[in-house]
Amino acid sequence: MEKIRIIIADDHQLFRNGLKILLSAFPEFEIAGEASNGDEFLKILMNTKADIALMDINMPEMDGIEATRKGLKLFPDLQIIALSMYGEEEYYYKMVDAGAKGFLLKDSDINEVKEAILTVKKGGSYFSQELLYHVIQKIKHRETEGKSANLSRREKEILMKICEGLSNQEIAETLFISKRTVDKHRANLLGKTNSKNTASLILFAIRNKLIEV
Numbered sequence: 001m002e003k004i005r006i007i008i009a010d011d012h013q014l015f016r017n018g019l020k021i022l023l024s025a026f027p028e029f030e031i032a033g034e035a036s037n038g039d040e041f042l043k044i045l046m047n048t049k050a051d052i053a054l055m056d057i058n059m060p061e062m063d064g065i066e067a068t069r070k071g072l073k074l075f076p077d078l079q080i081i082a083l084s085m086y087g088e089e090e091y092y093y094k095m096v097d098a099g100a101k102g103f104l105l106k107d108s109d110i111n112e113v114k115e116a117i118l119t120v121k122k123g124g125s126y127f128s129q130e131l132l133y134h135v136i137q138k139i140k141h142r143e144t145e146g147k148s149a150n151l152s153r154r155e156k157e158i159l160m161k162i163c164e165g166l167s168n169q170e171i172a173e174t175l176f177i178s179k180r181t182v183d184k185h186r187a188n189l190l191g192k193t194n195s196k197n198t199a200s201l202i203l204f205a206i207r208n209k210l211i212e213v
Contacts (some may be wrong), residue, residue: 004121005032005049009041009067010083012058015106022110029117038070042198045071045078052117053080055100059089065091068098079120084131096199102126104201124165125198131143151192159210160187163202 006029010016016034023029033044035061035159045053053071057064068080081102082095092103101120104113116126128191149199151159161171172179189195193204 001028003030004028004051004117005030007031007033007041007044007048007050007053008037009035009038009053009059009064011036011059012056019113023113026114027079034073036060038064038067041067042070042074045075050075050078051121053078053134054083054104054113054117055080055157056083057095065094065098068095068100072099081116081120081126084128094201096203097196099196101132101197104128105131119165124167126165127199127202155185155189155192156210158182159189159201159205162186162189162198163205173186 006023008016008023008031010019013036016036020031020034024031032048032050035041035044039062041053041055042062043209044050053068055064058069064082068082071078072080079102080100081104082092082100083106084092084103085106095103096144102116102125104116104126108116108128108130112128116128119126157175158171161174166174168182169179172182175182189201190197193201195201195204
């Protein structure tokens with residue numbers, strides 16, 4: 001089986017080294033390169049094939065948001081997972097808008113990192129449950145931003161299933177409806193919430209207090 005090639009972009013060398021060692025222990029992964037800032041990341045990207053990028057948000061010279069945006073403009077098939085610390089919630093929407101498909105806390109267990117990589121590689125989105133819980137707890141102390149986009153009961157039901165990580169086929173089987181119906185509802189959700197992708201939908205649900213962890 002062809003290995004999943006990964007680039008690690010983080011400005012802390014000790015963190016990069018530790019993550020590289022842990023990921024290299026999995027036979028399905030291969031470290032394609034490592035960068036300490038966005039500029040280095042883009043240079044590596046231009047000279048090597050990569051499937052996944054683990055991207056720190058705050059880096060010198062060029063941050064993870066700009067590096068994500070520019071990297072995906074060059075290679076749209078690249079999947080990017082943001083590496084986050086507590087207190088960086090203000091950047092999550094910017095990372096999603098830039099094209100990130102997942103979020104992991106930097107102190108996540110290596111098995112969760114593996115799960116996130118495999119999920120995103122298959123075309124899904126991944127959010128650390130601990131991160132979701134932390135973001136929701138912070139938002140509970142604020143006023144809800146905006147309205148819930150006048151979602152129907154069925155749309156809210158499907159949005160909850162999306163937040164649980166279910167595919168359209170799995171949602172269809174769970175709700176005893178056709179996949180085509182789920183596809184239509186998902187398209188309506190993206191339009192009503194002005195979301196670009198599944199990650200955007202999940203953040204919309206968090207912001208509008210539609211899910212709890």
